[in-house]
Each structure stands twice: as C-alpha cells, then as structure tokens.
Amino acid sequence: MVLLNGDADHPRELLGNKGHGIEIMRRHRLPVPAAFCITTEVGSRYLGNPAATLDAIWDDVLRRMRWLETETARTFGRGPRPLLVSVRSGASLSMPGMMDTILNVGSNDAVEQALAAAGSEQFARDTRARFATMYRRIVGSQSIPADPYAQLRTAVEAVFASWNSPRATAYRHHYGLDDRGGTAVVVQAMVFGNYGPNSGAGAFFSRNPITGANEPFGEWLPGGQGDDVVSGLVDVEPITALRDEQPDVYAELMDAARTLERLGSDVQEIEFTVEDGKLWLLQTRSAERSAQAAVRLALQLRHEGLIEPAETLRRVTPAHVEALLRPTLQPETRLAAPLLARGLPACPGVASGTAYTEVDAALAAADRGEQVILVRDHTRPEDVLGMLAAQGIVTEVGGAASHAAVVSRELGRVAVVGCGHGVAATLAGRQITVDGCEGEVREGNLTASSWSENDTPELRELADLARQVSPLRAHAEGDYPRLNGTSDDAVRAALDAGHTDVLTGSPLIAMLAALRLRGQR
Numbered sequence: 001m002v003l004l005n006g007d008a009d010h011p012r013e014l015l016g017n018k019g020h021g022i023e024i025m026r027r028h029r030l031p032v033p034a035a036f037c038i039t040t041e042v043g044s045r046y047l048g049n050p051a052a053t054l055d056a057i058w059d060d061v062l063r064r065m066r067w068l069e070t071e072t073a074r075t076f077g078r079g080p081r082p083l084l085v086s087v088r089s090g091a092s093l094s095m096p097g098m099m100d101t102i103l104n105v106g107s108n109d110a111v112e113q114a115l116a117a118a119g120s121e122q123f124a125r126d127t128r129a130r131f132a133t134m135y136r137r138i139v140g141s142q143s144i145p146a147d148p149y150a151q152l153r154t155a156v157e158a159v160f161a162s163w164n165s166p167r168a169t170a171y172r173h174h175y176g177l178d179d180r181g182g183t184a185v186v187v188q189a190m191v192f193g194n195y196g197p198n199s200g201a202g203a204f205f206s207r208n209p210i211t212g213a214n215e216p217f218g219e220w221l222p223g224g225q226g227d228d229v230v231s232g233l234v235d236v237e238p239i240t241a242l243r244d245e246q247p248d249v250y251a252e253l254m255d256a257a258r259t260l261e262r263l264g265s266d267v268q269e270i271e272f273t274v275e276d277g278k279l280w281l282l283q284t285r286s287a288e289r290s291a292q293a294a295v296r297l298a299l300q301l302r303h304e305g306l307i308e309p310a311e312t313l314r315r316v317t318p319a320h321v322e323a324l325l326r327p328t329l330q331p332e333t334r335l336a337a338p339l340l341a342r343g344l345p346a347c348p349g350v351a352s353g354t355a356y357t358e359v360d361a362a363l364a365a366a367d368r369g370e371q372v373i374l375v376r377d378h379t380r381p382e383d384v385l386g387m388l389a390a391q392g393i394v395t396e397v398g399g400a401a402s403h404a405a406v407v408s409r410e411l412g413r414v415a416v417v418g419c420g421h422g423v424a425a426t427l428a429g430r431q432i433t434v435d436g437c438e439g440e441v442r443e444g445n446l447t448a449s450s451w452s453e454n455d456t457p458e459l460r461e462l463a464d465l466a467r468q469v470s471p472l473r474a475h476a477e478g479d480y481p482r483l484n485g486t487s488d489d490a491v492r493a494a495l496d497a498g499h500t501d502v503l504t505g506s507p508l509i510a511m512l513a514a515l516r517l518r519g520q521r
Contacts, residue, residue, distance in 0.1 A: 001042070001060040003067060004035045004186070014039050016090030016184030021284040024263060030256050032281050034071035035188035036064040038156065040092055043182030046160045054157065061152070064187070072189045077106045077148025079114025084127070084190040087155040089162060091183045094285055094410075098171045098381060099183055100138045100162040102155045103227060104131035104190060106148040119195055126194050130225065138162075152187075159185050167384040174388055174411075191273045191280040193225050198246060198277040201226045203401030204239060204270045206257040209289040209409060210345060210400065212296025216254065219399045226271050226282060230406070232378035232398025232417065242274075249279045260284050265306045266315075267297050269401075288410045290347045291323035295458045309465050310515075316462060317516075318486070318509045323349060323412050324456065325506075327448030329435055337442040340427060341394065343419035345439035346405035351392030351414040352434075352445040355427040359386035366390070371445075373432055375424045379404040387411060392434035394441055396423045416441060453508050463508040472514035473500060474507035486510045492517055 002008050004019055006026035015023060019037035026032050038057065046053040065076055065085075074083035084106040089099035107128045115124035135144055135151070139158045145151055162168060163183045172179055193201035203226075204218035218239035221229050228234050243250040253272060256279075260268045269287035273280045289297060298315040301307045307315075328350055353371030356362035359382075362372045366389035374390040376383065378398050387393060387407060392414040395404045399418055408415035414436040423441075433446040453459045454476065467473045472494060474483065483504040484490045491513045494502055504510050 001057060001064060002037045002039060003064065004037055010039075013092045014041060014184075016040055016092050016186070017094055017285050018088055018090030018186050018283050019184050022186065022188070022282075025256075025260070025281055025284060028259060028263065030259070030281055031252075031279055033189040033191050034068050035186055036068070037090070038185040038187070040182050040184045043160055043163065043184055044180065045182075047163065047180075047182050050157065050160070054153065058153070061156075061187075062149075065149075065152075068187070068189055074189070076152075077108060078110050080117070082106065082111040082114045084111070084131075085152070086186075086188050086190055087152065087159055088186045088188065088283075089159045089183045090186050091163075092181065093177060094288070095168060095171055098162075098168040098384065099165065100159050101227070102131075102134050102138055102158065103225060104128070104134070105151050105155050107131040107151075108146045108148065111148075119192075123192070123195055127192065130194075130227075134227070156185055156187075159183070165381075167381050170385050170388065188282070191275045191278075191282075193221070193273040193275065194223055195275050196223075199273075199275050200224055200242075201229055201271075201273045202236075202239065202242060203229050204253055204257060204272060205287050205400075206261045206268045206270075207287075207293075207297060207300070209267065209269070209287045209293050210347065212289070212293035212300070214300055216257070217400065219401045226273065229271075229399075229401055230403055232395060232402030232404055235397065235418075236399045236401075246274065246277065249274055249277065252279050256281060262306070265301065265311075267301075288406050290409050291320040291412060292348050293409075294320045295324065295462065299458055299461060310469055313462065313466055313469065313512060313515055314519075316512065318512050319412060321453070321459065321506075321509050321512065324459065325451050325453065326350065327450045328437065329433070329446055329448050333446055333448075334435065334438065334440070334442065337433065337444050337446055339440060340430075340432060340443055341416070341419040341423045341441040343394070343416045343439050343441075344400060344405070345436050346400060346402075346415040346417045347393075347408040347413060348436045349392075349412075349414035350433065350435055350437070350446075350448050351390075352432070353391050355394070355430050355432050356386075356390075357424045357428045359383050362386045363389050373427075373434055375427050376404070377421075377424055378402065379407065387413060392436070393417075394419060394423065394427065394432075394434055396421050453506060459508055463511070466508060466511035466515070470511035470514050471495060471500075471518050472502060472511060474502050474504050474510040474514075476503075476505065476507055478503060483510055486513060488513055488517060 012020040200222040202220040208217040219236040220242040483502040
C-alpha cells in the first residue's frame with residue numbers, strides 16, 4: 001500500500017501505470033487529487049486468495065482513507081463536507097478500457113443531502129445516480145450497501161477481479177502478455193466535472209495521436225465526468241472549446257502537458273476535470289497512437305532532443321511500418337463510390353468487408369473467413385473480441401478519446417467514429433469500405449493502391465537511422481546476400497550467419513526486427 005504523495009519512489013511495475021503517473025504529477029506539484037495505491041503485488045496475491053488478501057490489507061486501507069480525509073478536509077461517506085472516491089484499475093502495462101473503474105464511491109442518503117446543500121439538488125442526484133449505475137454494472141449487485149466502507153471494499157474486489165474479465169484476458173492473449181501480473185487499484189478523491197457552471201471533464205493529448213501533428217488535441221465535455229468522455233455515448237466538443245470558455249484553465253493544462261511530455265520524453269494523454277473553474281489532473285500516460293502518428297512522433301521527439309536514435313527506432317515497430325504500407329484509396333476511386341457515412345478519422349488506413357452490428361455475428365463471420373467491419377452505436381469494453389476479429393470499426397457516436405477510438409489505435413484497426421445516429425442500421429449487411437484517413441464509409445469493396453518504404457520521407461529517414469545502429473543493415477538494392485523474408489526467423493538466421501548487410505524489399509522492417517532481436521539476447 002503506497003501513498004501517492006509525491007515522495008514515493010516505487011517502480012511502475014509496483015504502482016501500475018495509473019499510480020505511477022499520479023505519483024509523478026504530485027512530485028512536480030501539479031494539481032492532482034489526493035490518492036493512494038493498492039499495489040500490483042497485492043493484486044497478484046488477490047487472484048490466488050481473494051478474501052484472505054483483502055482481510056490482510058483492510059486496516060491499511062482504512063488508515064489511508066483517514067489520510068485522504070485529512071488531505072481533502074472531507075469525511076468519507078458523511079457530511080457536511082463528504083469525501084467520495086474513485087476506485088480505478090491500473091496495470092503496469094497500458095490496457096485501455098479492458099478493466100473496471102467505479103466513480104463516486106461513498107454515496108448514500110446523507111451524502112446526497114450534504115452535496116445538495118453544498119452545491120445543488122441536481123448535482124447531488126446526478127452524482128448518486130452515476131454511482132448507482134456504475135456500481136450495479138461492475139460489482140454486479142442490484143443491492144447497494146449504505147455503509148460507504150462496504151461500498152469501498154466491494155468496489156476494490158470488483159476492480160481486482162476485472163483482471164480476469166473475458167475482455168482483459170483476450171487483450172493480453174492478443175499481445176502475448178502474461179496473465180499472472182494482476183492490476184493495482186488506485187483510490188483517489190473525487191472532483192466533480194458535473195458540479196455546475198465552469199465545470200466539466202476532458203481528455204487532452206499533447207500532440208495529435210491520429211496524424212502525429214505537433215499540435216494540442218483533445219475533447220471537452222462541459223458538465224460531464226470522465227467516464228462520459230471515454231464511453232463514446234455523448235457528443236463532446238473539441239479541446240478548443242475549453243480554450244474559448246476558460247482560457248486560464250486551458251493555459252494551465254497546456255503548461256502541465258508540456259511539463260509531462262518533457263518528463264516522460266513522450267506524447268501524453270491526460271485525463272482531467274474542471275470543478276468550478278479549478279483544473280484537476282486525474283491521470284497521465286503515454287498516448288496510444290496510430291501507426292502514422294507513431295512514426296512522425298518518434299522522429300519529432302528525436303529532432304527535439306528528447307530521445308536518442310535507438311529509442312526513436314524502438315518506438316516504431318514492424319507492425320507500424322506494415323500498417324503504413326497497406327494500400328490506400330486513390331482519389332478517383334474514392335470519389336466514384338457512393339458516400340454512406342462520414343465521421344472522425346480515429347485510426348488511419350483502409351479496410352473493406354461486410355458490415356456487422358453484433359459482436360457474435362461478426363465473430364462467426366470472421367471464423368468463416370469473411371472480412372468483417374464492426375459497426376456499433378458505440379463500442380463497450382466487452383466488444384474487444386469483435387474489434388480484434390474486425391478489419392475496421394465504425395461507430396455512431398463518440399470522439400477521439402472514446403473507447404472505440406483509443407482501442408482501435410492500440411489494436412491498429414482502421415476506425416471512423418461519430419458517424420451519426422442510425423448509421424449502424426443503414427450499413428448492416430452491406431459491403432463497405434472504411435477510409436480511416438478521410439473519415440469516410442463508402443459503398444463496395446474498393447480497390448486500393450500499395451506503397452513502398454521509399455515512398456514516404458519519414459520511413460526513408462528512419463531507414464537511414466536504422467542503418468547506423470542496427471546489427472543488420474538492409475538495402476533495397478545492391479550486391480548483398482538476399483534476406484529470405486522479414487520474419488523473426490529469417491532475420492535471426494541472417495544474424496547467426498554473420499551477415500552485416502542484406503538485400504530485401506522491406507529494409508526498414510528487417511532492421512527493426514534485428515534491433516528487437518538483439519535486445520532479446
């Protein structure tokens with residue numbers, strides 16, 4: 001159990017991604033609500049012996065809750081200044097949307113009355129209703145205890161247990177991650193974007209995670225809480241709306257993002273809340289990004305002196321390069337096909353297939369060998385199996401920080417989100433092409449044109465850089481031994497044979513593979 005007070009010097013593996021980010025922000029005196037962390041070590045023990053593990057740590061949890069009360073000058077579960085908390089998952093490796101979070105824990109009759117007296121009856125009702133809905137969905141009980149500590153304990157249990165949810169298990173299997181680690185749990189004092197005027201919640205990216213442009217990017221929802229933004233259920237505003245509405249808050253957010261980007265040497269995704277004109281940062285992490293953004297951002301950060309050449313190449317994977325080289329639509333092909341829907345380009349690329357609106361039907365079609373496009377009103381965490389099986393994702397609602405957009409970028413699936421209500425019914429069963437570069441859905445299986453590594457200046461620059469540091473220099477032409485493909489086995493065989501220069505149609509992919517294999521030795 002660790003207090004996240006800025007003084008803890010514990011690794012990410014123990015605190016989890018979320019706890020580690022909070023600790024860094026508190027250390028640098030950024031505005032972060034008080035929090036403590038139940039570590040991944042406890043989470044791992046919990047999976048083997050749930051009841052005994054919770055019993056063993058519960059006195060420590062109660063002591064940390066008293067510390068939260070002191071830090072916030074509030075009292076958990078009672079007035080006149082009640083403390084509510086969020087109970088959040090936090091694995092050491094980012095698993096966006098795969099595990100559970102419960103907000104507003106500690107709500108009961110007395111707390112609702114105190115919140116109404118301090119704010120408004122609408123705010124109090126809304127806060128309690130949000131808690132009840134989330135608690136019933138995640139804990140799985142229709143009966144909510146009035147005792148705030150009983151709520152806290154069942155919430156902690158539910159978040160620990162979500163490590164083994166079907167969606168989290170499928171995600172780890174897809175990426176070859178170990179099932180044994182377990183998650184940390186972060187308990188954090190609530191701040192309220194639903195408080196009233198000059199309040200809201202948002203997600204902010206220090207640079208564009210879709211295109212890689214060096215510009216602030218994000219979404220803002222007046223009067224909302226963070227779960228609203230990521231759910232994709234509500235229409236959000238661009239981050240420029242916050243700049244126009246509350247310029248001082250926006251400037252403070254920009255300054256914090258620049259600080260965190262320098263500290264992390266990477267593009268940051270920041271979840272934030274504004275309560276009555278006061279900015280609060282809830283978490284920060286390295287932003288999930290499209291393949292296009294991964295390449296551009298790695299080169300930007302190197303040019304700015306934030307990362308070395310070897311780290312630049314480590315941040316670009318063979319899968320990123322392969323995604324960039326996938327065929328794209330020529331303008332004459334794209335414009336000749338009927339436009340069926342338009343939305344936000346959440347992850348670049350082009351994918352064609354049959355539109356399915358139900359996950360089970362999409363999985364069955366994929367098992368038959370069909371090319372599948374998953375079309376939903378919005379994606380839910382439990383939809384991840386369908387997202388893995390699909391070539392492309394389309395949603396009716398949601399923005400760039402929605403579950404559909406973030407997970408699509410992580411999985412490398414072409415995605416267009418926020419296409420409008422009724423789109424799923426319109427597209428169901430049709431042959432469609434999703435253009436994640438233009439943010440369009442067009443009729444038919446359209447023919448796309450291929451690219452090569454040499455067609456893109458960024459890929460040429462990376463290849464030149466790779467030849468300086470890779471143990472295997474690969475070339476598209478010249479008098480060198482030919483590499484038999486770019487698989488790990490082919491690259492390993494070339495290295496074992498002592499080759500330093502080889503000939504291949506995909507030099508950058510081969511050199512990135514060689515660098516990764518050298519790092520494993």
